[in-house]
Amino acid sequence: xxxxxxxxxxxxxxxxxxxxxxxxxxxxxxxxxxxxxxxxxxxxxxxxxxxxxxxxxxxxxxxxxxxxxxxxxxxxxxxxxxxxxxxxxxxxxxxxxxxxxxxxxxxxxxxxxxxxxxxxxxxxxxxxxxxxxxxxxxxxxxxxxxxxxxxxxxxxxxxxxxxxxxxxxxxxxxxxxxxxxxxxxxxxxxxxxxxxxxxxxxxxxxxxxxxxx
Numbered sequence: 739x740x741x742x743x744x745x746x747x748x749x750x751x752x753x754x755x756x757x758x759x760x761x762x763x764x765x766x767x768x769x770x771x772x773x774x775x776x777x778x779x780x781x782x783x784x785x786x787x788x789x790x791x792x793x794x795x796x797x798x799x800x801x802x803x804x805x806x807x808x809x810x811x812x813x814x815x816x817x818x819x820x821x822x823x824x825x826x827x828x829x830x831x832x833x834x835x836x837x838x839x840x841x842x843x844x845x846x847x848x849x850x851x852x853x854x855x856x857x858x859x860x861x862x863x864x865x866x867x868x869x870x871x872x873x874x875x876x877x878x879x880x881x882x883x884x885x886x887x888x889x890x891x892x893x894x895x896x897x898x899x900x901x902x903x904x905x906x907x908x909x910x911x912x913x914x915x916x917x918x919x920x921x922x923x924x925x926x927x928x929x930x931x932x933x934x935x936x937x938x939x940x941x942x943x944x945x946x947x948x949x950x951x
Contacts, residue, residue: 755779755889764788768825768832776890783844787890788828791836794895798920800837801899802827803887803908805845808852817859818936822927827902830923838894840887848872849881867939880944884908888915904946922947 756778764773774787793799804827810820824839831837847855850872858871872879891899898918901909902925909919926949929937940946 756886758893759784766828768828771828771832774890774894776886776893778886785843785886785890786841787894788839788841789894790831790834790838793836793838796836796896797898799896799899800831800834800902800923801891801896802831802837802839802902802925803884803912804839804841805848805882806841806843808846809855816930816932817862819927819933823902823925826925826927830902838891838896840890842882842884842887845882848879849883850875850877862936867943868936869939869943880907884911885915888912888917891917904940904948906945906947924949 756776759775759777761774764771772789776785804824807820809815810818811824814821827839846852861871861874869879898920900921900923901919902923913919937948941948
């Protein structure tokens with residue numbers, strides 16, 4: 739990893755996987771981080787790693803692999819818990835003094851894209867749940883892939899992680915790509931009248947580990 743902003747290329751064997759484009763200091767309300775920009779070869783999408791501390795050869799690193807959510811992360815939508823989870827993850831990493839948020843672009847609406855996500859919202863306004871809405875539109879429920887996240891964690895030199903997630907599928911997929919996930923750290927946020935149905939659907943139909951007591 740080159741921290742002075744020079745582009746580097748990551749490879750698997752002889753095959754190019756992605757480029758590490760640039761990095762810089764990133765002061766935030768949660769403290770100072772370093773932001774790294776990655777771009778998979780042949781794609782235009784850019785992913786980022788928001789890093790605190792020197793993670794090379796570290797074990798049990800606190801990690802959040804976060805899917806892009808414009809409505810939740812940027813606009814503060816209360817229809818989901820995405821923005822709250824991102825904020826909580828950055829705060830927890832800052833408190834721990836070490837960790838990383840891998841922010842995956844192109845994951846909007848569990849991979850269906852922003853426009854389709856808003857189409858699904860329209861159906862949810864009419865009483866469908868988040869899973870039914872996708873299926874009604876002829877779309878998959880969840881097509882997110884975590885291979886690039888695994889490559890980024892490897893590029894950062896991390897040996898093993900404590901993954902901040904409520905999603906067992908995410909843990910399984912990262913493990914399949916060779917990430918040593920040794921612990922799950924829950925990311926529980928406040929329930930609201932706007933997102934309680936969404937969260938219950940994720941628990942009941944997608945197997946998310948949530949607490950509604």
